[in-house]
Amino acid sequence: MEERPLSDISYYKFIDEEKLMGSECKKCEELYVPPRHFCIKCHGSDMEWHQMEGNGKLAAFTCIFIGPPFMVQQGFDRKNPYCTGVVELEEGPRVVARIEGVDAGDPESIKVGTPLEVEFLHRGEGDEEVVSLAFRPTAS
Amino acid sequence: MPEKRKLGRGVAIVGAGMSKFGMFADKDSKDLFAEAFKELLSSVDKGFDPERIEAMWIGNFSNDFFVHQSHWGPIISDLLGMAPIASTRTEGACAASTLAFRDGVMSIASGLYDVVLVGGVEEMSKCTTVEVTEGLALATSPYEGAAAFTFPGVFGALATAYFDKYGASREALMNVTIKSHNNAPLNPKAQFNQTIAEIMQAKIKRAEEKGRPVPSWSDEKDALRDSRFNPPVAWPMCLYDCCPISDGASCMLLVAEDMAGEFTDKPVYLAGMGQGSGRGLHAAPSLTSFEANKQAAAEAYGMSGLEPKDIQFSEVHDCFSIAELIHTEDLGFFGPGEAFEAVADGATKLDGPMPINTSGGLKCKGHPVGATGVSQLIEVWKQLRGDAGKRQIPGRDLHVGGAQNLGGTGGTCTFTILERR
Numbered sequence: 001m002e003e004r005p006l007s008d009i010s011y012y013k014f015i016d017e018e019k020l021m022g023s024e025c026k027k028c029e030e031l032y033v034p035p036r037h038f039c040i041k042c043h044g045s046d047m048e049w050h051q052m053e054g055n056g057k058l059a060a061f062t063c064i065f066i067g068p069p070f071m072v073q074q075g076f077d078r079k080n081p082y083c084t085g086v087v088e089l090e091e092g093p094r095v096v097a098r099i100e101g102v103d104a105g106d107p108e109s110i111k112v113g114t115p116l117e118v119e120f121l122h123r124g125e126g127d128e129e130v131v132s133l134a135f136r137p138t139a140s
Numbered sequence: 141m142p143e144k145r146k147l148g149r150g151v152a153i154v155g156a157g158m159s160k161f162g163m164f165a166d167k168d169s170k171d172l173f174a175e176a177f178k179e180l181l182s183s184v185d186k187g188f189d190p191e192r193i194e195a196m197w198i199g200n201f202s203n204d205f206f207v208h209q210s211h212w213g214p215i216i217s218d219l220l221g222m223a224p225i226a227s228t229r230t231e232g233a234c235a236a237s238t239l240a241f242r243d244g245v246m247s248i249a250s251g252l253y254d255v256v257l258v259g260g261v262e263e264m265s266k267c268t269t270v271e272v273t274e275g276l277a278l279a280t281s282p283y284e285g286a287a288a289f290t291f292p293g294v295f296g297a298l299a300t301a302y303f304d305k306y307g308a309s310r311e312a313l314m315n316v317t318i319k320s321h322n323n324a325p326l327n328p329k330a331q332f333n334q335t336i337a338e339i340m341q342a343k344i345k346r347a348e349e350k351g352r353p354v355p356s357w358s359d360e361k362d363a364l365r366d367s368r369f370n371p372p373v374a375w376p377m378c379l380y381d382c383c384p385i386s387d388g389a390s391c392m393l394l395v396a397e398d399m400a401g402e403f404t405d406k407p408v409y410l411a412g413m414g415q416g417s418g419r420g421l422h423a424a425p426s427l428t429s430f431e432a433n434k435q436a437a438a439e440a441y442g443m444s445g446l447e448p449k450d451i452q453f454s455e456v457h458d459c460f461s462i463a464e465l466i467h468t469e470d471l472g473f474f475g476p477g478e479a480f481e482a483v484a485d486g487a488t489k490l491d492g493p494m495p496i497n498t499s500g501g502l503k504c505k506g507h508p509v510g511a512t513g514v515s516q517l518i519e520v521w522k523q524l525r526g527d528a529g530k531r532q533i534p535g536r537d538l539h540v541g542g543a544q545n546l547g548g549t550g551g552t553c554t555f556t557i558l559e560r561r
Contacts, residue, residue, distance in 0.1 A: 033422070034283060040423075060294030060304075060427050063375040064288065068274055071288050078371070083286050086297055086421050094422045096287040107375040112304035132487070133287070 001051040007037045016131045020091060020122045024050040033093040052089055054118030056135065058111070059094060061085030063104040074123065082106055087116055087135050101136035142515075145414075147249035150397030152407040153558070155184035156518045161388035161506030163265035169203060169212070170219050173261050174391035177220055180257075180391050185404035188393070194253040197225040197244050199260030200510035203546075205275040206264050214267035216261070234459060235547030236260055237390060237512030238415075238554040244394045245410055254399060255463050259391030262508035272385050276509075279548035281420025292382055294421060294549040295460035301374045301427035302462060303429075305477065310376050312480035313461040314364045317380045319483065320458065320497055323490055324504030326531035331386055331506030341455030343369070363494045379404040381461040386506035390514040392521075406522045411446060411540065411559040416441025418550040428477075432548035432553035433470035433544065440471075440555040446540060448472030451557065453494065453523060453533055454542035455516035458501040467544050468496060473553060491534050498523060498531050518542040524560040542544060 005008040006023050011034045014021040023035030027044035033052060038045050048051045064071070065081045083099040100119055102110045116135035124130050155177025159172040167175075181190070196217055204210040217227035230239040237260025244258035251359060264272055272436045276291045284294060303309055317336065324330045325338075333360035334342070340355075340363050357363040364370045368376045393403070416435025418424060425431055441447060446473060456471070458464035465479040473494055474482045482488065488496035499505045499519040520541040523526040540561065546552045 012286075025272045027391065047326065060297040060301040060421070062289070062300065062377070063295040063372065064290055064293050064296075066273060066292075067288060068267070068277055068285070068290060069270060072270065081372070082374075084287065084293060084297075086301075086543050096289060096420075098287060105242065107372075112300055127325045 004049070006037060006049065008034055008045055011035055015120065015133050018131070019073050020052040020095075021046040022050050022052055022135065031091055033089065033095050044137040050088045051093055055138070056087045056089040056116050058099065058116055059086040059088040060112060061099055061110055063100050063107040063110070083110065090129055095133065098132055099136070100134045145439055147245070147443070148251060149249055149408070151245045151248045151394050152397050152400035153392055153410070153517070153521050154395050154400055154403035154407055155180050155393035156391065156521055157181070157516050158329055158390040158511070159182055159388050160329050160424050161511075161515070163385065163507060164387050165265070167387065169207065169261045169263040169389065171230070172263065172387060173216055173219060173259065173391070176389040176391045178190035178261065184393065184407060186402065186493060190220065190222070192223060192255045193225065193257045194255055195247060196222060196257040197228050197230055197258075199230045199232070199240040199513060201231060201233050201236045201262060202275050202278060203261070203263055203510070205278065205484065206267055206272070210276035212261065219491060232552040234457065234507070234509040235513055235545040235546030235552045235554055236510040236554065238517070238545040239552075241392065241394075241514055241517060241556070242413060242554070245413065248394060248396050252414030252553040254396045256394050257391055258394060258514060259389065260510040260513060261389040263387045264385045264508060265387050266341070268289055268384065270364070271319035279553065280553070281422075282422060283422055284549065287338045290374055291405065291549070292377040296374040296377040296461050297421060298427055298466065299462040302465065303376070305428050306480065308480045310423065311361065312465065313381050314361050314482065315480070315483045316464050317364065317503060318360050320501045320503040323498055323531055326529070327500050328529075330500045330504050330505040340369075372437055377460050377462070377555040383459050383507040386508040388506060388508035388511045388515070390511040392514050392517060399484065406525050408524050408558050408560055409509060412440035412442070412444030413554065413556045415444070415552065415554045417552060418546065420549065420551070424550070429466060429470050430452065430546065430553055432550055433467060433555070436544070436553045436555040437471050440557050444472060444557045446557060450540055450541055451542045452536065452538055452540050453496070453498065454544065455477060455497055455499060455501070456544040457512070457521050457546035458497055458503050459507060459546065463505070463546065464496065464501065467546070471487040471542065471544060486549055490531060494534050498528065498533060513543075513545040513554065516545060517541070517558065520558045526557060
């Protein structure tokens with residue numbers, strides 16, 4: 001049983017460890033990713049960690065040509081756009097995540113409904129390393 | 141139950157003013173609010189002594205970030221010579237000044253005050269585009285920022301969900317943009333004052349003068365499809381789907397309903413108002429609707445006893461073109477998935493059956509975020525009084541209009557219904 005406190009801080013630490021974790025309401029079994037302190041369905045407050053399988057499909061997306069400073073620093077710009085989106089997990093919850101393995105320069109080629117699997121993006125090294133949640137089209 | 145929410149006493153709008161919206165290197169927030177307040181002073185039909193103002197609420201999203209100055213309540217009360225009366229800043233991202241309006245209304249309805257000033261201000265253009273993008277992204281949900289969503293990116297994602305669900309395409313968004321740009325030249329306060337056709341002609345003329353290749357667009361949509369004219373920002377949101385970076389201020393004088401006759405013979409009354417909250421893309425019940433809108437609309441319709449069919453025209457928060465389609469469906473003006481065809485049929489044009497954003501909308505009027513909500517209410521106030529000049533809705537006896545304001549990426553939504561009796 002995972003004993004870490006249910007929090008966004010823990011959620012992001014799990015991502016650093018390449019785990020996509022949510023919370024499950026012990027009373028009504030509703031799942032939440034990222035985790036919630038309170039169940040918004042039954043208002044229960046007794047939650048436990050639940051590891052997600054990491055499979056889903058693309059529910060919505062955008063290809064960003066003018067990004068925030070931290071993405072500009074990574075070399076993303078008008079000539080090198082990136083894709084980010086909303087992924088509906090097989091277990092039900094949706095998450096927002098970067099979408100890899102698609103051609104962000106040709107948005108018309110990207111389709112809502114595409115099956116996706118989780119991928120963890122690593123950049124930087126040592127103490128500077130940052131891990132981000134991403135998904136890519138499922139290898140068929 | 142939303143329908144039970146009634147005010148303790150009625151509230152009337154008896155004066156209003158706004159600065160020109162735009163990018164002003166030589167004006168700061170105080171200058172802009174002064175411009176708005178001077179217009180308010182001259183707008184009160186029977187005149188009025190500013191000494192009568194008992195309290196004020198000022199909406200501001202993020203001047204803290206944009207110009208490194210916070211605490212705008214007392215700055216504005218001092219500017220107007222109103223200190224030491226209570227002056228409170230409200231923050232609800234891009235809905236900040238509608239929240240100021242709501243607080244002012246509730247203060248009168250409760251009996252605490254009789255005469256209050258509400259308004260908003262934002263000063264964004266001293267920042268670079270990257271800085272403004274970063275500043276606005278402060279109002280996305282926390283997880284969206286981590287996934288590298290920008291503000292236009294969130295609305296871009298909603299657009300792809302809308303396209304997929306209803307079979308719409310970028311053409312639908314272009315109809316919204318073209319309509320807004322057709323209204324803009326009629327609004328002297330608007331940041332942009334050209335139709336898309338006029339912008340195309342100006343670009344063609346410039347190309348000819350400079351000896352560059354002359355574009356050969358067949359019509360407005362042909363130009364909007366051209367990525368040199370309309371480059372992608374967060375696809376499918378392109379440049380002409382996005383409202384601009386703006387500076388501006390707006391303000392409004394609210395009084396207890398039974399006092400309105402002291403100020404004007406043409407008061408406009410609050411009929412209903414509502415506010416809702418939302419929870420970010422990942423947890424939203426729908427990607428083609430804002431739950432906060434539904435809550436706000438239910439409250440406003442409940443309070444007023446009115447239905448969507450009673451609203452004769454409305455301002456809605458078209459920060460991005462797709463938002464205008466979603467709002468007009470959430471408010472019940474059109475059925476789910478029906479707004480894009482209604483816009484294509486001309487229903488929302490100035491002379492259509494349901495005019496939307498007669499002001500030119502955020503797209504053309506501009507979007508100084510803290511000033512936007514009250515500026516929307518001013519447009520409805522002007523239309524109801526028959527004071528909207530060249531953009532007055534033609535051939536209609538107007539009694540009821542709406543204004544919908546959105547904060548963040550749907551985290552806050554308001555709907556306000558004004559009426560002339």
